[in-house]
Amino acid sequence: MRSAKRKAIIMLLIIQIFSCLLTGCWDRQELNEINIIMGVAQDFDESAKQITIVGIDPSQKQAGKEGSKGTSGYSIYSVKGKNLFDAEKNLALLTPRNEFWSHCDLILVSKEQAQKEGVRDMLGFFSRDYSRRSTATLIVTEGRADEMFFSTPSESQNPAQEILDIQRFVGKSGKAINKSIYEFMAETEAVTGVSLVGFYTIKDFGGDPNISGRGKEKQAQGTAVFKDYKLIGQLTPEETLGVNWLREDILPGFAITFPSQKNGPVDVSLVTDSVKTKIEPFLTATGSIVKVEIAVTGKIIEYDGQENLMDEKVFKAIEQACSEQIKRDISISWEKCQQELEVDAFRLGDKFSNKYKTVLELSQQEWQEIFLDMKLELNVKTTIRGSGLRREGPKRG
Amino acid sequence: MLYHLKKVCSGVWPHCIFALTVHTNLKDARGRVGMFKRFIKKRQEEKQHATPDNGQSAGPYMFVSSLKENLKTVKDQLQNCADINYRYLEIAETKAYLVYSVDIIDKAMLNKNILEICFEDFQGNSPDLFEHLKNRGLAVGALEKTKDVDYSLELLFTGHVMLLLDGHREALLLNIKKLEIRGVDVPSTEPSILGPKESFGETLSLNASLLRRRLPVADFKMVELVLGQKTRTKLRVCYLANVASSKLVAEVLRRLELINIDGVLSEGMIGELIDDEPYSVFPTIIETERPDKAVASILEGRVVIIQDNTSFALILPAVAMQFLQAADDYYNRYYFVSFIRFARLAALFLSLYLPGLYVAVTTFHPEMLPTQFIISVQSQREGIPYPAIVEAIMMGFAFEILREAGLRLPRAVGQAISIVGALIIGESAVTAGLVSPAMVIVTAVTAISSFTFPSPALAGPVLIIRLLIVFFSGALGLWGILIISLLLIGHLASLRSFGMPYLAPLGPLVLEDLDDFLIRAPLWSMKTRPVFLSKKNPIRQSKKSVPQSK
Numbered sequence: 001m002r003s004a005k006r007k008a009i010i011m012l013l014i015i016q017i018f019s020c021l022l023t024g025c026w027d028r029q030e031l032n033e034i035n036i037i038m039g040v041a042q043d044f045d046e047s048a049k050q051i052t053i054v055g056i057d058p059s060q061k062q063a064g065k066e067g068s069k070g071t072s073g074y075s076i077y078s079v080k081g082k083n084l085f086d087a088e089k090n091l092a093l094l095t096p097r098n099e100f101w102s103h104c105d106l107i108l109v110s111k112e113q114a115q116k117e118g119v120r121d122m123l124g125f126f127s128r129d130y131s132r133r134s135t136a137t138l139i140v141t142e143g144r145a146d147e148m149f150f151s152t153p154s155e156s157q158n159p160a161q162e163i164l165d166i167q168r169f170v171g172k173s174g175k176a177i178n179k180s181i182y183e184f185m186a187e188t189e190a191v192t193g194v195s196l197v198g199f200y201t202i203k204d205f206g207g208d209p210n211i212s213g214r215g216k217e218k219q220a221q222g223t224a225v226f227k228d229y230k231l232i233g234q235l236t237p238e239e240t241l242g243v244n245w246l247r248e249d250i251l252p253g254f255a256i257t258f259p260s261q262k263n264g265p266v267d268v269s270l271v272t273d274s275v276k277t278k279i280e281p282f283l284t285a286t287g288s289i290v291k292v293e294i295a296v297t298g299k300i301i302e303y304d305g306q307e308n309l310m311d312e313k314v315f316k317a318i319e320q321a322c323s324e325q326i327k328r329d330i331s332i333s334w335e336k337c338q339q340e341l342e343v344d345a346f347r348l349g350d351k352f353s354n355k356y357k358t359v360l361e362l363s364q365q366e367w368q369e370i371f372l373d374m375k376l377e378l379n380v381k382t383t384i385r386g387s388g389l390r391r392e393g394p395k396r397g
Numbered sequence: 398m399l400y401h402l403k404k405v406c407s408g409v410w411p412h413c414i415f416a417l418t419v420h421t422n423l424k425d426a427r428g429r430v431g432m433f434k435r436f437i438k439k440r441q442e443e444k445q446h447a448t449p450d451n452g453q454s455a456g457p458y459m460f461v462s463s464l465k466e467n468l469k470t471v472k473d474q475l476q477n478c479a480d481i482n483y484r485y486l487e488i489a490e491t492k493a494y495l496v497y498s499v500d501i502i503d504k505a506m507l508n509k510n511i512l513e514i515c516f517e518d519f520q521g522n523s524p525d526l527f528e529h530l531k532n533r534g535l536a537v538g539a540l541e542k543t544k545d546v547d548y549s550l551e552l553l554f555t556g557h558v559m560l561l562l563d564g565h566r567e568a569l570l571l572n573i574k575k576l577e578i579r580g581v582d583v584p585s586t587e588p589s590i591l592g593p594k595e596s597f598g599e600t601l602s603l604n605a606s607l608l609r610r611r612l613p614v615a616d617f618k619m620v621e622l623v624l625g626q627k628t629r630t631k632l633r634v635c636y637l638a639n640v641a642s643s644k645l646v647a648e649v650l651r652r653l654e655l656i657n658i659d660g661v662l663s664e665g666m667i668g669e670l671i672d673d674e675p676y677s678v679f680p681t682i683i684e685t686e687r688p689d690k691a692v693a694s695i696l697e698g699r700v701v702i703i704q705d706n707t708s709f710a711l712i713l714p715a716v717a718m719q720f721l722q723a724a725d726d727y728y729n730r731y732y733f734v735s736f737i738r739f740a741r742l743a744a745l746f747l748s749l750y751l752p753g754l755y756v757a758v759t760t761f762h763p764e765m766l767p768t769q770f771i772i773s774v775q776s777q778r779e780g781i782p783y784p785a786i787v788e789a790i791m792m793g794f795a796f797e798i799l800r801e802a803g804l805r806l807p808r809a810v811g812q813a814i815s816i817v818g819a820l821i822i823g824e825s826a827v828t829a830g831l832v833s834p835a836m837v838i839v840t841a842v843t844a845i846s847s848f849t850f851p852s853p854a855l856a857g858p859v860l861i862i863r864l865l866i867v868f869f870s871g872a873l874g875l876w877g878i879l880i881i882s883l884l885l886i887g888h889l890a891s892l893r894s895f896g897m898p899y900l901a902p903l904g905p906l907v908l909e910d911l912d913d914f915l916i917r918a919p920l921w922s923m924k925t926r927p928v929f930l931s932k933k934n935p936i937r938q939s940k941k942s943v944p945q946s947k
Contacts, residue, residue, distance in 0.1 A: 030785065034775075
């Protein structure tokens with residue numbers, strides 16, 4: 001018994017001693033040996049694949065230098081390769097540190113790249129390696145994707161972080177979409193085969209570039225529509241709003257602005273407290289119908305009119321006007337997607353497949369044909385709870 | 398000649414046995430005996446033959462009737478003892494000597510209660526002057542007579558005055574002990590806000606009185622033992638007879654009686670000598686300087702050992718969770734106490750794991766950290782010339798050195814050093830690029846967390862385990878932390894303290910005892926004693942003790 005105890009002690013000591021010698025083991029990486037990549041951009045080049053990365057440069061931050069106005073240090077490297085993996089390996093010829101992809105949350109693709117070659121290869125690069133996150137955000141850019149990184153970031157530490165920060169709050173406007181590559185791939189492989197991602201441009205305000213917001217600023221401009229990993233079209237911000245209504249992506253706190261009278265000047269803004277959407281699909285022998293009922297509850301946040309807001313009739317008229325506005329927004333998007341783009345951008349395929357399991361057996365092309373003949377029956381009900389300033393609500397009969 | 402031969406042979410036999418054993422059992426793969434094994438075996442043999450120094454020679458000395466002879470015997474024993482005084486006097490025309498240690502007796506009592514009386518004219522011719530002095534003469538509370546020289550010398554050094562009378566074969570020993578004692582002080586290591594502010598002292602009688610005052614029942618037993626051949630330290634094993642397990646008490650007494658050492662200076666030595674798990678870093682006996690905590694443990698069925706010359710008592714058996722429980726836990730409301738216990742557990746976790754987690758996550762798993770955080774940590778570590786594990790170990794050692802230095806500094810200098818050490822050295826180290834600010838924060842949080850332990854005995858094990866965790870995390874990351882954690886839990890589960898599982902009542906799970914584990918249930922609901930401690934008398938509170946019950 002005593003010898004067994006002695007053996008156990010000696011064994012533990014040996015384990016301890018040898019474990020100390022393992023400090024150089026294969027997975028060990030010191031923080032000052034890695035280059036944390038925040039974002040990557042892929043641009044179209046007929047000769048080779050080019051990627052541009054934004055990495056954190058701690059030496060600049062540590063030495064007190066700034067990469068740009070009021071920001072922490074970052075570095076931008078561009079390399080080419082036969083494919084993305086080859087390009088990534090070529091980064092070792094350029095960067096003094098080892099690339100660390102686990103914090104890469106942004107993927108930019110130029111519109112040209114997305115149209116001509118699609119994004120399948122890039123998504124494969126991100127989804128096959130465990131060190132790269134599938135929760136990264138995918139964005140399509142108007143011009144070259146790397147130009148997004150070259151423009152000076154405003155109120156953010158680096159250009160990639162700036163875009164990510166913008167994406168965090170696009171839901172407030174309802175006119176943009178935030179999509180990760182995981183969600184993108186899930187939608188693309190689903191019934192519809194269609195996915196939407198954010199679309200960005202660089203807007204030059206023509207002012208002093210040293211002042212945030214006055215120089216060349218990145219701006220979300222609607223969405224890019226993909227089918228089968230290739231870009232097929234774009235939606236304007238207003239059209240995106242209509243799509244978001246049907247995709248149930250409108251969040252409470254969203255503001256709707258509409259004219260209080262038909263064809264009148266825009267003078268009412270309503271902030272939503274709750275948005276409840278009920279989508280009922282119907283698949284018959286004669287065709288398909290989707291009945292959408294949207295119930296919006298909110299408060300008036302701005303009113304430029306002269307009517308008495310305590311009057312019930314005025315309130316009802318405003319509610320009706322709001323409902324009409326929502327219907328208009330949805331109708332515009334519906335027409336664009338059904339007639340121009342000819343794709344189901346509203347995820348209706350999922351709704352139909354939940355109710356009708358046979359839809360799952362259809363190919364994406366077959367579903368597209370069903371969608372092209374689909375009828376939309378829209379019913380929007382708006383309830384205004386208060387005028388925003390007065391404590392009392394409208395007097396209702 | 399024969400004597401020397403015997404001695405040689407007695408030394409040779411073990412070596413022969415060893416050689417045989419070596420030949421049969423200890424050969425390695427090549428058939429040779431390893432040096433290390435031989436060394437271990439030799440040390441074992443030496444220990445077996447070693448005997449403690451018994452000091453005195455065999456056979457008791459007895460007093461004789463001649464005063465001169467007795468005095469010579471005593472003086473021979475007490476050569477070079479400068480604190481011993483010899484006072485000649487005549488009591489009723491009989492020659493006598495008073496022998497005493499001048500530093501540990503009450504001189505006023507010596508003068509008034511002994512010398513004055515001895516100088517009085519004794520009326521009548523008492524047939525036995527000794528008996529007359531003993532029964533009617535000397536105004537001293539405790540006295541005894543003995544023929545044993547060794548015993549009388551022993552009492553001499555405990556504050557007794559030895560009276561030798563010519564013509565008598567006995568010595569009279571008069572107890573007029575007066576030791577310089579500290580008295581009842583405020584507990585220094587276990588302060589309490591709401592509870593009593595008494596602590597044990599360095600006198601056994603004082604400690605016993607503090608316990609007896611709180612347990613004025615005949616059931617409260619104190620068995621006295623004397624340990625240490627030279628120090629002759631008295632200690633008492635205290636327990637409640639109808640609560641504590643007889644087996645536990647018997648085992649404690651058995652282990653104490655096995656102790657054969659030259660001196661016992663503190664309770665820590667006793668604890669180490671009777672410990673169940675001598676090779677484990679975790680203590681299985683708890684030390685306290687609070688009498689209320691000792692009494693509470695006795696009431697649960699535990700045994701408390703108090704001793705002379707130390708202001709701490711030993712409580713056994715002790716389980717892991719006890720080291721995270723404070724006396725104040727029973728003086729505050731239960732909901733607050735439960736929260737505080739969770740906070741202590743969180744502090745224990747931080748103290749153990751924070752440096753290791755920092756090393757593991759920054760070195761092996763930076764993808765687990767939020768992006769902004771890792772950017773901040775990376776910029777802080779920029780320019781640090783060594784890996785995170787070296788930084789962690791360095792800072793850990795630096796803190797321990799500072800803490801140890803702070804213990805030994807004079808109070809006047811201590812505060813200045815703490816400011817110098819903590820602020821200036823720390824800040825300078827960061828500015829010089831020797832450590833990162835994040836590591837300083839980690840070390841500071843670790844240190845502060847380690848100060849939340851109610852029992853100082855936990856600091857040592859936590860330090861050792863923390864270092865182990867840092868080593869393992871530096872080698873294998875979170876996987877290394879998992880390995881060491883599993884080993885630790887396995888080790889803790891295997892420990893026992895006088896038969897009681899160390900992780901009780903969590904492992905093995907005893908639902909009845911969970912009312913005083915992580916949370917502290919209301920006192921009116923804690924009706925039973927711990928299951929492992931008192932099968933004899935498990936109920937400590939009646940079911941109708943709640944005011945609301947009918």
